[in-house]
Amino acid sequence: xxxxxxxxxxxxxxxxxxxxxxxxxxxxxxxxxxxxxxxxxxxxxxxxxxxxxxxxxxxxxxxxxxxxxxxxxxxxxxxxxxxxxxxxxxxxxxxxxxxxxxxxxxxxxxxxx
Amino acid sequence: xxxxxxxxxxxxxxxxxxxxxxxxxxxxxxxxxxxxxxxxxxxxxxxxxxxxxxxxxxxxxxxxxxxxxxxxxxxxxxxxxxxxxxxxxxxxxxxxxxxxxxxxxxxxxxxxxxxx
Numbered sequence: 001x002x003x004x005x006x007x008x009x010x011x012x013x014x015x016x017x018x019x020x021x022x023x024x025x026x027x028x029x030x031x032x033x034x035x036x037x038x039x040x041x042x043x044x045x046x047x048x049x050x051x052x053x054x055x056x057x058x059x060x061x062x063x064x065x066x067x068x069x070x071x072x073x074x075x076x077x078x079x080x081x082x083x084x085x086x087x088x089x090x091x092x093x094x095x096x097x098x099x100x101x102x103x104x105x106x107x108x109x110x111x112x113x
Numbered sequence: 114x115x116x117x118x119x120x121x122x123x124x125x126x127x128x129x130x131x132x133x134x135x136x137x138x139x140x141x142x143x144x145x146x147x148x149x150x151x152x153x154x155x156x157x158x159x160x161x162x163x164x165x166x167x168x169x170x171x172x173x174x175x176x177x178x179x180x181x182x183x184x185x186x187x188x189x190x191x192x193x194x195x196x197x198x199x200x201x202x203x204x205x206x207x208x209x210x211x212x213x214x215x216x217x218x219x220x221x222x223x224x225x226x227x228x229x
Contacts, residue, residue: 004155034217043117043204043220044156089155100169101218103155 003027004092006104014112019077021107023090026071030092034101035064035075038087047088048075077109085111115139119205119221127229131193134224138186138207144168146218147180147190148204156204162188195228202226 005024013019021035031052036044050057050064050073057064063076077084090104118137126132138145143164148156159178160170164185173180177196182188192199202225206218 006155009153041222043206043222045220046217049217091155100158100161101156103157105153105155 002105003030004090004102004104006088006090006107008107009105010108010110012110012112013080015082016079019075019080019084019109019111021075021077021088021090021109023073023075023104024071025073025092027092027094027102028068028071029094030102031095032093033064033066033073034091034093035062036089036091038089038106044089080109080111082111082113085109117205117207117219117221119203119224121224122222123225123227125227125229126195128197129194131191132195132226133189133191134203134205134226136188136190136205136221138188138205139219142207142209142219143185144208144218145182145188146204146206146208147188148206150202150204150223152201159190192226195226197228200226200228 003026034049035047037047038044048059048062048064050066055066066073087106087108089106091101093101120135145162147159149159150156159173160180161168162182165182178192180190202223204220204223206220208218
């Protein structure tokens with residue numbers, strides 16, 4: 001049972017345009033969501049997070065939107081840069097699970113020059 | 114601030130052999146995680162420690178996998194005997210979850226294990 005789904009294995013975006021990465025979840029008890037970025041041969045690095053009490057969190061070029069009724073969150077990157085090419089993982093957790101993270105399968109983002 | 118250190122970076126073993134991975138978390142981080150990441154999938158939690166106690170090991174195949182975190186700092190993950198399906202990247206992560214329940218996890222570079 002995949003509780004966190006990233007349905008797009010890959011996404012290709014022109015440099016300078018907006019990249020939108022999507023994530024769906026099934027467990028309505030999730031109360032904290034995170035996005036991680038992973039380069040080849042490196043471990044994932046934390047990018048941005050959002051609590052379920054919010055619907056938007058912004059950090060520079062990165063904005064995460066949360067739609068609780070649709071059980072959907074998205075990561076927007078504006079403008080996209082070549083260094084953004086990486087695999088992006090969505091993760092979710094619940095307070096009563098000791099904040100154990102449940103991960104999506106990842107979306108490979110390719111920024112074209 | 115030094116990051117999470119893992120060794121070795123790569124390991125190739127034959128099936129039925131044993132292997133051990135080592136992790137040194139960020140100084141002061143009470144929570145330590147071991148994840149298994151199979152190609153094309155997201156990380157799967159194997160075990161989570163809070164200091165030197167186990168918080169969750171429900172997905173650890175205990176017939177062949179074992180992990181310990183002595184003195185609440187470094188940790189080792191062992192596989193004995195290894196199977197072909199254990200081929201994956203093993204990621205160690207740490208967080209300051211004990212102080213800030215919403216703290217993100219910081220990952221090491223991982224150990225790529227190939228079982229032949």
